Amino acid sequence: MMTADNANRIVSVLEKTLTDLARDLREVNPWGEDVCRRLIAFSRGGKMLRGRLVVESYLLSGGDPGPGGEGEAARAAAALELIHAAFLIHDDIMDQDSSRRGAPALFAQYQQLGREQGLHAPGHFGHSMGICAGDVALFLAFRILSSLKTAADIHQRLLSLFTRETSRVAVAQMQDVYHGARPDMVAEEEIFSLYLHKTARYTFSLPLMAGSVLAGRPAEVTAALEKIGETLGIIFQIKDDELGLFGSEARIGKPAGSDVREGKKTLYHYILWQRADAGQKKMLSGVLGKQELAASELAAVRRLVDKLGVRKEVADRVESLAGETRKRIRSAASLPAPFRAMLLEFLDYNLGRGK
Amino acid sequence: MMTADNANRIVSVLEKTLTDLARDLREVNPWGEDVCRRLIAFSRGGKMLRGRLVVESYLLSGGDPGPGGEGEAARAAAALELIHAAFLIHDDIMDQDSSRRGAPALFAQYQQLGREQGLHAPGHFGHSMGICAGDVALFLAFRILSSLKTAADIHQRLLSLFTRETSRVAVAQMQDVYHGARPDMVAEEEIFSLYLHKTARYTFSLPLMAGSVLAGRPAEVTAALEKIGETLGIIFQIKDDELGLFGSEARIGKPAGSDVREGKKTLYHYILWQRADAGQKKMLSGVLGKQELAASELAAVRRLVDKLGVRKEVADRVESLAGETRKRIRSAASLPAPFRAMLLEFLDYNLGRGK
Secondary structure, three states: OOOHHHHHHHHHHHHHHHHHHHHHHOOOOOHHHHHHHHHHHHHHOOOOHHHHHHHHHHHHOOOOOOOOOOOOHHHHHHHHHHHHHHHHHHHHHHHOOOEEOOEEOHHHHHHHHHHHOOOOOHHHHHHHHHHHHHHHHHHHHHHHHHOOOOOHHHHHHHHHHHHHHHHHHHHHHHHHHHHHHOOOOOOHHHHHHHHHHHHHHHHHHHHHHHHHHHOOOOHHHHHHHHHHHHHHHHHHHHHHHHHHHHOOHHHHOOOOOHHHHOOOOOHHHHHHHHHOOHHHHHHHHHHOOOOOOOHHHHHHHHHHHHHOOHHHHHHHHHHHHHHHHHHHHHOOOOOOHHHHHHHHHHHHHHHHOOO | OOOHHHHHHHHHHHHHHHHHHHHHHOOOOHHHHHHHHHHHHHHHOOOOHHHHHHHHHHHHOOOOOOOOOOOOHHHHHHHHHHHHHHHHHHHHHHHOOOEEOOEEOHHHHHHHHHHHOOOOOHHHHHHHHHHHHHHHHHHHHHHHHHOOOOOHHHHHHHHHHHHHHHHHHHHHHHHHHHHHHOOOOOOHHHHHHHHHHHHHHHHHHHHHHHHHHHOOOOHHHHHHHHHHHHHHHHHHHHHHHHHHHHOOHHHHOOOOOHHHHOOOOOHHHHHHHHHOOHHHHHHHHHHOOOOOOOHHHHHHHHHHHHHOOHHHHHHHHHHHHHHHHHHHHHOOOOOOHHHHHHHHHHHHHHHHOOO
8 A cells, every 4th residue: 555566557557648648649740759758757756646645545435446456546646647747847947946856857858958959049948848848748637537437427526626626736836936936934824825735735635535536435525535635735745845955865856955945935944034033034035045055055054943943843833733634534434444544654654754 | 700799708708717716716825816817818818719719610510509699619618718828828938929919928927026026036937927827727728628518428529629639739839849949941841730730720620629529510520620620720820920920019919020030930931941042041040030130130031031932932822722721611511501601701811811
């Protein structure tokens, strides 16, 4: 359950689906196949967390495994991973992060191609191709979702779930861009709103609900999963911020300190800002949002986070959210016991994860 | 038929739909409503060509007009116009066109907002918000398509048509970006491939087929419309290139000569290049793809197009495509006579249009 095998299985379904789609796109020009090939390589580097949650939720909700073992859930999972790839491809352009999942970001791959072929303005060419590649991934995801073989009413529920939630994520992403560009600190509730809408509902509520809908479970079950996903996901994001601040590039697959460099308004930065004195605030102002961040500057931020007890404060918040999540899971009587056990297990994994 | 009234009607359905969606997005943060408001203003400036073709095709295919007059075709039309808005929003970032439909491009609107609010790097902020806004428009379009009230088999056919065709357009857009960045001229068949996949199938085949599918017409009718849309659309694109080269900003709603500035590989530029002598090629090389194009340089290109008989050559090609299109329309026995009449009328409008 939630093993690396499941991730490999989703990558292989995604690979097969993209290979079929590439055949159709070949009629247009060679770029469709080129994008599909890059998307397959991109997927191999991912954790497939969202996709695995779709499949797990489907099977633990009593969905028919069918001959492949996951019924249509594996294809819905592949579609969600493709939507996620699209978001990451576009995010990397916005965040100017040139590596992702331990490899060059997609736009950076096209910049490289542009330089090799002597194209005009290869930097801009890469950004343009990255925007297109993200768009292609989105359309292909909806193409897969549209072609799922399931009862009409279930299909309708699933499509409305996916389109509603993903449109909300894109709107949350705008807020994230805005926060990054604002010179001042934002309010704590704005940070939590972003955690909820950009990460939690999308990474947990959506896949858990999708699996349950595909298995034909009624709306009250889906609603319980929605709430569980929200707190589970907020914890996940806070852990992600922790890794972004303290993890090394080798460990997290993207440059260390990228949240600091982008001036991301994380819970860490928020509390740090509240506790800093005038001198420390001055240092932080010069460093948060600085594109050419020196290793020594990142180290200074890290030291201050420890020194001012920010780590402890964040850990306490996480502990309290974890308690709330456990309560939500245990009281979800409509979920089968093995489903609840998986969710509790995942919560614990998440609390301890280092990647 | 194909009147300004129809365009207004589609804008008003789109406006109502976006207003409803904005209410849901308000739960996330204020940007969803902000994007919806900008998308409504953006739509008001558009011709709604694709949307009108969906509605016309639906009604002329015998679709039930329902209480509103266009059944669900108006909402499918609104969704297609929203997809088109998304493409234009992303295109303007790629093409660095800061005005569109007589107003600032969406990314330029956000750059302005960034400057007014004193945000970090307002130029980059505008690009990032533009990428997000296009993504939001895409998700909202699929949200509308997913919610159409129609028979399950028709819904399935419609969704697979939309997702297949739009994924192909996005792949064609990559080729367009690549052509723009290539320092050399491309082959004639590559230009026509782009005309077919980026414009013709998307602007004509897709909406004509969508209306027909929604009206429940069988596959052979849809196939006839697909072929008619292809040549009709290639003519449309060539006329668009003509306007891009010879039209004024006031007339076309975007900067004059933008295709020259971007070094777009149009049929005009292709034939011009074939006919130019060494000295003229040298002048053209310095001007095609030049971002800071002077009015005198644009005028020199225009003079050369006339002098070398390129206009006449293009007009001959268009005449031959028009003959082929008329033949396709007249021999489409499965289409009702009024539908064929509308297509012929539209062909003539297109041949003479100045906007």
